[in-house]
Amino acid sequence: MAIDDENAAKQPLLTSSLDQKRSSKRRRLRRSRSMPVDLTPLDKTTNNEFIPRALSPFAKVRYNLKRVGLFLIVYLGVGTLCFYLVKDHIRGEKTNGVLDAVYFCVVTMTTVGYGDLVPDSIASKLLACAFVFTGMALIGLILSNSADYLVEKQEFLLVKALHIRQKIGTTEIVKEVEANKVKYKFLVTLILLVVLILVGTVFLSRVEDLDIIDAFYCVCSTITTLGYGDKSFSTRIGRVFAIFWILTSTICLAQFFLYLAELSTESRQQALVKWVLTRKMTSVDLEAADLDENGTVSAAEFIVFKLKEMGKISQEDIELVMEEFEELDIDQSGTISASDLMLAQSSLT
Numbered sequence: 456m457a458i459d460d461e462n463a464a465k466q467p468l469l470t471s472s473l474d475q476k477r478s479s480k481r482r483r484l485r486r487s488r489s490m491p492v493d494l495t496p497l498d499k500t501t502n503n504e505f506i507p508r509a510l511s512p513f514a515k516v517r518y519n520l521k522r523v524g525l526f527l528i529v530y531l532g533v534g535t536l537c538f539y540l541v542k543d544h545i546r547g548e549k550t551n552g553v554l555d556a557v558y559f560c561v562v563t564m565t566t567v568g569y570g571d572l573v574p575d576s577i578a579s580k581l582l583a584c585a586f587v588f589t590g591m592a593l594i595g596l597i598l599s600n601s602a603d604y605l606v607e608k609q610e611f612l613l614v615k616a617l618h619i620r621q622k623i624g625t626t627e628i629v630k631e632v633e634a635n636k637v638k639y640k641f642l643v644t645l646i647l648l649v650v651l652i653l654v655g656t657v658f659l660s661r662v663e664d665l666d667i668i669d670a671f672y673c674v675c676s677t678i679t680t681l682g683y684g685d686k687s688f689s690t691r692i693g694r695v696f697a698i699f700w701i702l703t704s705t706i707c708l709a710q711f712f713l714y715l716a717e718l719s720t721e722s723r724q725q726a727l728v729k730w731v732l733t734r735k736m737t738s739v740d741l742e743a744a745d746l747d748e749n750g751t752v753s754a755a756e757f758i759v760f761k762l763k764e765m766g767k768i769s770q771e772d773i774e775l776v777m778e779e780f781e782e783l784d785i786d787q788s789g790t791i792s793a794s795d796l797m798l799a800q801s802s803l804t
Contacts, residue, residue: 526593527593530560530564530589530590530593531557531560531561534556534557534560534563534564534586534590535553535556535557535560536556537556537582537586538555538556538559538560538579538582539552539553539556541574541576541578541579541582542555542556544574544575544576544578544579545559545572545573545574545575545579546572546573546575547570547571547572547573548571548572548689549572550689550690550691550694551691554691554694554695555572555694557698558572558688558694558697558698559572560586560590561697561698561701561702562682562697562701563583563586563587563590564586564587564589564590564591564593564594564702565590565594565680565701565702565705566587566590566591566680566682567677567680567682567701567705568680568682568684569682569683569684569687569688570682570683570684570687571684571687571688571689594705594706594709637714637717637718637721638718640714640717641711641714641715641717641718644707644710644711644714645711647707648678648704648707648708648711651678651700651703651704651707652671652674652675652678652704654700655670655673655674655677655678655700655704656670656671656674657670658670658693658696658700659673659674659686659688659693662690662692662693662696663688663689663690663693665686669686670686672686673686673687674704677701677704677705678704678705678707678708679708680705724765724766727765727766728765731761731764731765732761740760743760744756744757744759744760746759759773782799783795783796783799785798785799786798
């Protein structure tokens with residue numbers, strides 16, 4: 456009985472997938488005439504209000520740059536005020552009270568820590584400890600997500616620039632971006648990182664009067680947050696520049712390594728998929744793919760088996776989905792019908 460139910464559950468999937476493959480045109484999903492009207496908008500409540508999608512705690516922040524900017528302004532504002540009040544307890548190369556406070560706040564939150572300005576009392580040291588943790592959280596959880604969002608926005612322009620001599624439409628560009636999303640994120644971040652390194656090197660060489668090698672050395676020690684402190688920004692205009700440049704460059708480098716890791720993972724995944732699709736199927740594979748143990752492998756069983764080999768799904772995923780299917784299959788017919796959904800929804804109320 457369980458085998459028959461499982462076969463019955465698979466049949467609609469097979470018919471649907473084969474029909475879509477044979478059809479020359481894509482067909483829009485339409486409501487069945489026999490289906491109750493109340494069940495048509497499955498994504499709506501009984502009050503015709505859309506059910507909100509599950510969002511991560513920082514999903515809204517990612518797509519709301521104004522809120523991210525507000526977080527940053529509040530952090531820098533509070534940090535500047537606090538470090539300005541304890542300016543007499545901070546020793547080092549000073550230029551202007553407010554400017555030095557903002558500069559020290561940025562250097563602290565990015566963990567660069569040159570050492571040109573250091574806390575010199577119990578209060579200032581405890582304050583620095585508090586702001587370095589909150590600053591790291593701000594960068595890791597909010598600013599990095601915003602940087603990822605901004606990079607995604609530039610992917611379209613990059614693809615368009617790469618195909619500037621070809622006449623391709625917006626649809627083709629969007630498809631290529633989706634197909635190579637990680638690759639283009641990596642390229643966009645790499646280009647931006649190179650520009651920031653060049654701008655920082657030239658600025659330090661011209662404004663801070665550093666040798667070109669020392670300027671490049673300072674840039675590298677800054678964006679990697681090494682911050683040795685033997686070379687840093689010591690002039691007023693230099694620290695104004697550093698406030699924006701340090702924040703941008705350190706986040707850019709972090710995103711660069713993130714996309715590099717994603718690109719490496721994606722390459723390994725693609726190699727695994729290629730191997731799975733090209734290798735010959737053996738009798739052992741046939742036995743493993745035969746989920747209902749009837750001696751034959753259906754299209755649905757073959758798809759599930761290949762997805763498991765590719766690492767796209769796991770046995771735990773399949774079991775969880777089957778549990779949900781069994782809960783919705785109220786009449787235990789092996790298929791989910793409109794009446795099953797009505798009974799399932801009524802049982803929840």
